[in-house]
Amino acid sequence: MVADLVHQHVGDDGPQRLVVLGEDPGIHFPTLTRRPLYVPPTQERPHPGVGEKAEDILKIVKGYDMAVLAGRRASVAALFDGEDDFARARSVARILALGRPVAVVVIDEPRHAALVRWLAGEGRSRRIYAGYDGSVWLVAPGPASPGP
Secondary structure, eight states: OHHHHHHHHHOTHHHHHOEEEOOOTTSOHHHHHSSOBSSOOOOSSOOTTTOSOHHHIIIIISOOOHHHHHHHHHHHHHHHHOSSHHHHHHHHHHHHTTOSOEEEEESOTTTTHHHHHHHHHSTTEEEEEEETTEEEEEEOSSOOOOOO
């Protein structure tokens, strides 16, 4: 769904380069989006059909440094649950330093009302999906343009 939505909004290059941000550990975002996560949410147990927790795959199989994962999780936490917009802006700047578009998947909008408000006013982001199950925001790399 996310990859298809981004394709509609940014063309052929978007889905191949897109990075997904999501914080719900109950959703296996790579399966649903066909795109990589910036960092997987912390899981207590593996997703059905996957067999291993994402963290174990990244650490044991792929050799990722756990400090890198911890730093990325801190960035995602600051974005979703940060106390102020400055922390959100710093977090997005770190993530966008990859030079790739980012899809922010917000499942629980009431819980993340401050994030949704910030995304709506942040000049690089636009809502590409809104429904009963949440929203998806596309954040483009590059300088922020004036808000709405």
